[in-house]
Amino acid sequence: MKLSDRRDIETDVYQPAEDSRLLADAVCDRLEADTDDLVLEVGTGSGYVAGRIADETPARVIASDLNPHAVRQARGDGVETVRADLVSPFADDAFAAVAFNPPYLPTDPENEWDDWMERALSGGEDGRAVIDPFLEAVPRVLAPDGAVYLLVSSLTGVDEVVERAGEAGFSAGAVADHSFPFETLTVLELFR
Incomplete structure (x- = not known):
């Protein structure tokens, strides 16, 4: 890897x-040990969550990210990765599970920098600028009994x-959480 590539990744x-580890732990704990289903991680970033799922379960894992630097890093770490916006290139009903650690930090539009790291963190004014489109799109690629x-x-x-997940046809339950002084992170399991 060239020095300039390493700098791009950094x-x-x-x-x-902490959020990556919480999501990876929850997904690995919830997937059935004997399943070899297809799992998608959206917004893979470094590929950590997808790599953990692939290493700790029998599932075949595909990861996606819009960021070309993230795709390069994840692929370099052995994760099967596609450059994609959310779930756009994937087939209907293809995945038994979809995992996503979206950009969720509420951000004032006047303070956004418009770079790859900002896109990985900023959820827009209410923190749901990426979550809402994801909830609209993910039902198409999720298998009927998927999560x-x-x-x-x-x-x-x-x-x-x-509430938004309910509008998209999902029931939701919290399967993991972790509290910090400034926020609580929760992994929701959504199913139809």
């Missing part, structure tokens, strides 16, 4: 943090996300 790709694992923050409004 500044342009979301690296694993979505969506990480949300108390800063984003968990109740609002649950």
Whole structure:
């Protein structure tokens, strides 16, 4: 890897943090140990969550990200990765599970920088600028008995996300959470 590529990864790709570990733990715990189903991780960033799922379950995992630097890093770490906006290129009913750690931090539009790291973090004014389109799009690629694992923050409004998921045809339940002094992170399991 060239030095310039490493610099791009360090500044342009979301690296694993507490939210990544919480989502990976929850998905690995919830997937059936004997399933070899197809799982999608949307917005893979470094590929950490997809890599954990692939390593700790028998599922075949595909990851996607809009960020070309993230795709390069995840592929370099052995994760099967596609450059994509949310779920757009994938077939109908293809995935038994979909995991997503979306950009969820509420951000004042006047303070956005319009770079890859900002896109990985900023959820728009209410924190749901990416979550809402995801909830509209994901039912198409989810198998009829599949589940979505969506990480949300108390800063984003968990109740609002649950309500929006209901409008998209999902029932929701919290399967993991972790509290910090400034927020609580929750992994929601969504199913139809």
